[in-house]
Amino acid sequence: MVRVTLLGSAQDGGVPQAGSVHREGLDRRYPVSIGLVDSNGGRHLFDASRYLAEQLQIWNQTGVDSIFLTHAHIGHVDGLTLFGKEAMNCKGISLFCSDIMLDLIQKTPIWSIMLDQGVFTPYGNNIVKLPGVTVEALKVPHRAELSDMHAYIIKAEKSLLYLPDHDTWSETLNGHDLRSWLNHLEIDIALIDGTFYSYDELKNRKQEEIPHPPVEQTLQMLGERREGDGEVVFIHLNHTNPLCMDETPVTELGWKVGKEGMSFSLN
Ligand SMILES: [Zn+2]
Ligand SMILES: [Zn+2]
Structure with missing residues (x-):
């Protein structure tokens, strides 16, 4: 059994976001992350957020065997330190990431010390074969102040794109x-x-400053879900995104909005 669980459905800042006005009826969402369990029960976390404690509970796990990183923006990496001495005190977690990401880890003192202490054992992320499932990195353009960006394709009998x-x-x-x-x-x-x-x-921020394709454009490109289509699930929601309150524009076309705890069997 190979299964992926959605552990976080928000953009890096989470929902609510620090400083945002309280809105009645707005569900809490954690920064984006998924958990993969391979056919031997191996636990693989994709992106490590500061809400690791809550996210492991959603996943029903007490630890991880490996971590895959997409890129260096805060919500995707600010939980890495929780695996170290001050918190979980782990040893030998396999860390799969790009060369550029690894270089940044080696140059960042709070992370490099964790390599020295053996918390993480780093590997490249090109194609990773795990029991019953293969993980492939797919480089995608994303503002690269700190690192490059890799999406992942998780392939068992079914394939999931993250x-x-x-x-x-x-x-x-x-x-x-x-x-x-x-x-x-x-x-x-x-x-x-x-x-x-x-x-x-x-509002006041420029589109070039925070570039992400808007959902309405993606929906236009997808159109309605047809027989034989796979599933499309929107994740990484900003706290301003109206889909946090009302999913209808997505669900009426047959697609989904991600929520913590959603899970997908890949066989
Ligand atoms: Zn992000
Ligand atoms: Zn980003």
């Missing part, structure tokens, strides 16, 4: 159409960037 962040569909798809790209990658379940519903949410 694409929490990217800048624009035109760059990611590189001339392809979204549906044919998903078909070409043979994706059955796509967890994709749903940060903003539309750019109206950005």
Whole structure:
């Protein structure tokens, strides 16, 4: 049995976000993360947020055997230190990430000391074979101040795409159409960037400053879910995203909005 569980459905800042005005009826969401259990029961965490304690409870696990990192933006890495001496005191967790990400870890004192102490054993992230499942990294364009960005394709009998962040569909798809790209990658379940519903949410911040393709554009590209289509689940929601309160614009087309605890069997 190979299973993926959604452990966080929010953008890096979480919902509510620090400093945001309290809104009645707004469910708490943790920064984006997924947990994969392989066919031998091995536990693999994708992105490590500061809400690790709560997220492990959602996953019903008390530890992890490996961690895959997508990129260095805060919500994806600010839980890494929780595996060290001051908290879980782990040893020998396999850490799969890109060379650029590993270089940053080695240059960042609070992380490099964890390599020295043997908390993490680093590996590349190209193609990782695990019991009953293979994980492939897919480089995608995303603002790269600190590191590059890799989505992951988790392949067992079914394939799941984990694409929490990217800048624009035109760059990611590189001339392809979204549906044919998903078909070409043979994706059955796509967890994709749903940060903003539309750019109206950005108010005073410039679009170039926080580039993510808006959900309304993605929905336009997808159209209605047809027979034989896989699942598309929007994740990485910003606290301003109206989908946090009302999922209808997505669900009426047959797609889904991610929520903590959702799980997907890959065989
Ligand atoms: Zn992010
Ligand atoms: Zn990011």
